[in-house]
Amino acid sequence: MLKVEHLTKMFGGLAAVNDVSVEFETGKINAIIGPNGAGKSTFFNLISGLHQPTSGHILLDGVDVTNMPCDKVARLGVGRTFQTTNLFEQASVLDNLIVGHRLRTESGLWDVLINSKRLQREEKAARDKAMEALDFVGLTHVAGQFIADITQEERKRVAFALALTTDPKIVLLDEPAAGVNPEETEGFAALMRKMVDNGLTVCLIEHKMDMIMSLADKIMVLDHGEKIAEGTPEEVRNNPVVIEAYLGG
Ligand code: ADP
Ligand code: MG
Numbered sequence: 001m002l003k004v005e006h007l008t009k010m011f012g013g014l015a016a017v018n019d020v021s022v023e024f025e026t027g028k029i030n031a032i033i034g035p036n037g038a039g040k041s042t043f044f045n046l047i048s049g050l051h052q053p054t055s056g057h058i059l060l061d062g063v064d065v066t067n068m069p070c071d072k073v074a075r076l077g078v079g080r081t082f083q084t085t086n087l088f089e090q091a092s093v094l095d096n097l098i099v100g101h102r103l104r105t106e107s108g109l110w111d112v113l114i115n116s117k118r119l120q121r122e123e124k125a126a127r128d129k130a131m132e133a134l135d136f137v138g139l140t141h142v143a144g145q146f147i148a149d150i151t152q153e154e155r156k157r158v159a160f161a162l163a164l165t166t167d168p169k170i171v172l173l174d175e176p177a178a179g180v181n182p183e184e185t186e187g188f189a190a191l192m193r194k195m196v197d198n199g200l201t202v203c204l205i206e207h208k209m210d211m212i213m214s215l216a217d218k219i220m221v222l223d224h225g226e227k228i229a230e231g232t233p234e235e236v237r238n239n240p241v242v243i244e245a246y247l248g249g
Pocket of ligand 2 (some may be wrong): 039040042083
């Protein structure tokens with residue numbers, strides 16, 4: 001499904017991602033772990049087309065998506081969340097999702113001026129898609145509330161829903177459960193299992209080790225931009241190189 005070959009991203013003299021090759025399987029939960037600054041978010045930025053790699057290739061279902069702009073990558077089925085999501089505080093949860101969708105539709109200014117059939121069709125599609133995403137993440141009951149009035153945990157779920165409005169095949173989740181309590185964390189784990197049960201491929205950056213260890217099918221460990229290990233949770237947990245990276249400092 002997602003194959004990355006010798007991916008490198010330089011920021012000046014710093015290799016934020018350094019010659020990483022990895023394959024993520026369809027319908028699995030793939031995790032990326034590593035200390036702060038290891039290059040995890042940059043790795044996501046490369047896959048989603050937000051940053052262009054310095055070298056290397058990214059293949060999605062055999063299609064070379066390297067250097068494609070992020071909107072095109074999104075249309076090919078890559079959805080994502082960000083470590084921090086900017087939402088419109090004084091707009092409803094539903095409107096936040098519709099805006100996210102509208103930015104990606106085909107209608108031009110002309111359609112807006114004449115309120116064309118196409119625009120009306122797209123508006124309805126955006127609304128339906130947003131409601132579907134809200135239902136999936138369990139937020140139907142706050143659809144009409146302002147972002148400013150919902151809880152931290154609900155905001156995180158809105159970020160999930162945003163990633164789902166693009167009809168992704170693979171979702172990249174950047175620390176989706178950061179800052180939520182253990183009980184809520186379990187809720188997010190359940191949500192990710194549900195995504196996989198619905199045929200999605202999940203790619204997850206997370207610091208919560210117990211969550212990763214019980215949830216992930218496969219783990220890649222990054223350190224200073226390099227892949228230092230990969231395998232099942234069991235393999236990674238017992239890997240001396242990983243233990244050194246985390247405890248060696
Ligand atoms: P992680 O998500 O694993 O904590 P990041 O991918 O955010 O790590 O960052 C990896 C390294 O790349 C860090 O040293 C960070 O400072 C650097 N970096 C990330 N984004 C940029 C950028 N846009 N410009 C310059 N340096 C960056
Ligand atoms: Mg990060």
